[in-house]
Amino acid sequence: MIQNPKFIILLYHKIGKYPQNAKFPGLYVTEEDFDRQIKYLKNSGYTFLTLSELKTVYDYYFVGADPAVKLRLTGSLQNLINGKNKYATITFDDGSKSVYSNGLKVMAANGVSGAVFMVSGLIGGFNDWDIKNGENRDEMLAADELKEMINYGIEIGAHTKTHPRLTRISPDKAFNEIAASKKDLENLLGININFFAYPYGDFNEEVAALVKKAGFLGACITKTGIVKRGVDFFTLKRVAIRHNTDFFKFKRKIFKVKLFY
Numbered sequence: 001m002i003q004n005p006k007f008i009i010l011l012y013h014k015i016g017k018y019p020q021n022a023k024f025p026g027l028y029v030t031e032e033d034f035d036r037q038i039k040y041l042k043n044s045g046y047t048f049l050t051l052s053e054l055k056t057v058y059d060y061y062f063v064g065a066d067p068a069v070k071l072r073l074t075g076s077l078q079n080l081i082n083g084k085n086k087y088a089t090i091t092f093d094d095g096s097k098s099v100y101s102n103g104l105k106v107m108a109a110n111g112v113s114g115a116v117f118m119v120s121g122l123i124g125g126f127n128d129w130d131i132k133n134g135e136n137r138d139e140m141l142a143a144d145e146l147k148e149m150i151n152y153g154i155e156i157g158a159h160t161k162t163h164p165r166l167t168r169i170s171p172d173k174a175f176n177e178i179a180a181s182k183k184d185l186e187n188l189l190g191i192n193i194n195f196f197a198y199p200y201g202d203f204n205e206e207v208a209a210l211v212k213k214a215g216f217l218g219a220c221i222t223k224t225g226i227v228k229r230g231v232d233f234f235t236l237k238r239v240a241i242r243h244n245t246d247f248f249k250f251k252r253k254i255f256k257v258k259l260f261y
């Protein structure tokens with residue numbers, strides 16, 4: 001058995017060229033850059049996972065004694081284990097329509113999966129929380145687009161109902177934002193929603209406990225790092241990719257995060 005697998009979770013927001021008047025151009029990555037980054041990881045031997053797959057593979061390596069874990073690893077999941085020790089998970093926060101219109105074809109062409117964290121109260125709407133901060137209007141994914149992505153193999157996660165800073169609202173309100181986003185997406189899509197991402201990466205111990213209480217299996221933050229043995233699944237670190245992450249910077253980020261985190 002391979003003793004020390006590496007799991008890297010990448011964080012993206014929007015795929016496409018950023019509009020000239022974008023206030024947060026960092027949130028965009030062009031299709032060309034996205035394609036080059038995926039190809040680089042593939043050529044470097046990375047296997048791409050959804051977050052639920054990451055949890056299963058992680059459990060297999062690090063919690064492996066549990067027979068229930070072995071049971072979950074039957075069939076096609078077995079292919080994720082054999083001879084593999086480098087894993088990448090592409091995640092998109094917010095649920096921008098550009099992930100569907102520009103990102104999905106790049107992922108499909110490369111045969112890779114990933115996960116989208118959707119703001120459940122804004123399905124088919126706009127990025128209201130960002131517009132308040134002076135950002136351009138950006139269309140959000142619609143229900144049929146989410147379903148199409150699920151059919152392709154993309155995992156859908158929850159990102160609250162309205163994208164608040166969870167540490168700055170009451171625990172009752174925070175729990176409602178977290179739990180309702182899970183329930184709304186499950187009812188709409190007819191699948192389990194297993195993972196969560198904290199809006200703005202804003203969390204504390206209390207908020208993380210609320211996410212656990214709502215029934216999620218894990219949650220992503222925005223701090224830099226990789227998933228290692230003994231990780232707290234409710235504070236999963238990621239590697240943020242931005243519009244100015246050129247190919248050299250991308251390779252350096254991946255190299256550094258493996259070495260130092």
Ligand SMILES: [Zn+2]
Nearest residue numbers: 093094199200
């Ligand atoms: Zn967000």
